[in-house]
Amino acid sequence: MDVVVTGMRSTGELHIGHLVGVIDNLKKLQETYKSYFFIADLHVLTTNYEHTEDFKKNRVSVMLDWLASGVDPNKATLFIQSKVPAHTYLHLLLSMIVPVSWLERNPTVKEMIRDLDLKENASYGLLGYPVLMASDIILYKAKYVPVGKDQLPHLEMTREMVRRFNYLYGELFVEPQALLTEFPYVPGIDGKKMSKSLENDIKISDTEEDTTKKIMKAVTDPQKIKLHDKGHPEVCNVFTYHKIFNKEEVNDIERECRSGELGCVACKRNLANKLNEYLRPIREKREQLKNEIDKVEDIFEEGSKAASLVANATLEEALTKMNLK
Template sequence: MKEAIFSGMRPTGSLHIGHYLGVLENWKILQENYKCFFGIVDWHALTTKWQDSADLKAYIEEMLAEWLSCGIDPKKSTIILQSLVPEHVHLHMVLSMLTPVSWLERNPTVKEQARELGIEEQLTYGHLGYPVLMAADILIYKSKKVPVGIDQVPHLEMTREIARRFNFHYKEIFPEPEALLAEFPKLLGVDGRKMSKSYNNAIYLKDDEKSVNEKVASMITDPERIKKTDPGHPDVCNVFSYYGVLFKSELFQVRERCEKAQIGCVDCKKQLAKKINEILEPIRSQRNYYLSHKDMLWDILKSGSNSASSYCKNTIREVYEAMKLNYPI
């Protein structure tokens, strides 16, 4: 039997090319070797978007359409909507009863999010406690590994601490999940900052050819290269960094032409935009197809969520028995 793993995304807006390269390409590989549960975690979305819940249904549909378009296969993976698997919430409630508030208050990620959103004084109970829900998402499947990048490893430690606490006080039920490290390529936004929806600097999977061309044309290049005849410095150029992630086979040629002033920044950007559009065109086409068949999307979510619920019921039974809650469930 394949080892189970869980990974999820918050449906808070359109996916960009960084999500495709950093997460979805990795998921495509994992679904060949693991029993994968991939979740659209809508409860987590409400931790920061609770007042904008009217958009959530559309974001869920868009996210699933983009997952499918990028190769996440419901025949190989179980795709769920978090709120349709009640066992996630059941375990979350149990774990929230034994998690000290001090653990949550020292979480640097919560503090950083609150500062970025300007809500330090309005931090909600759900936002503060999201690491407990995250732990429930992972532990309900008894996941021994969690796919993360190296910078996310500290976030996983909270889940491990919560698992240890439950196992110590009740019974050894939960494995302490380890990081399944993946090399997530880093792409900056078109303005050179972190690629983010809030910065409006991302290239989205849904962007049409014209939008991609305009965004790439606006990208920051070598600030010391004033004229086309000036030799370039590729290592400080954001356009060159995209070649380094997306088109490694052409990296040497692009570097050489830039350093020898054989190509100008405008032409280099046009070539990059063309190549990005070649990657995105089949994704855009599939995405539009799925969004025009929304009943199909919800059938996938309902089927996957029902399957996951059946899988998770055994874990909940074990938890209740360990706690001497001998309820007839």
């Protein structure tokens, strides 16, 4: 069976954008491939190295969100990156052969330094994160990595590292292929990209009351001011949510919005009910898992041990190829 690998940084509680953009995809992948899904906690340090006080809490939060949403440890190997030391060992080996120029041309690093105003505080770890990312993938000889089109350059850098290693020391690693995935765009309640840091997100773990309050504050069509004004759903955040979470009624909502029959307040209330209905079983499962936290952590502990067996075997092959064994 073909292998697929993907990870998620544990920076805090996940929101509905993660749910439909990432977690739903993990659930599909686990049915088709030999899947390795990991919590990329080491990658968090590339930008949050000064603030590790919530490190463990955030890691557990991702565990709960994954399991409650249907990611299945019986169908995929679920593990924590930092508990598989082979990731950091191979990262070191690859860093010896990767030209600095490859890393300096990475547009994502430049954007992160600019957006986070890091300037001279940008760390070696941030510059070299593509090397760690490559290690994450090739240790499991993954054939596929799920990515959006904007992430193709990142994957190509991994492929370049594989080609360089194989050229220098002999064939070992697999060049991973992109498994192109269309991630539904879920805007924040203010219309910007949904983000915890912008406080415009709706978390999986939010209460139904909190979810309703956030929906009622959501930005809508700026031209629909009065109750019976004709709306333009294509520019409305609330309608975007309806398309994802209320597919049965979305055509009627679009028609009634355009005609002026449906007001924004009623539209938001309808959405809040539908979204809470959609999230209710996930939230109930999450609460149940919170009361079984030892069991949850054991799942990822066992998954980390299983991942280590595979990763260590590949690392031994790499060390042998490099005449370090």
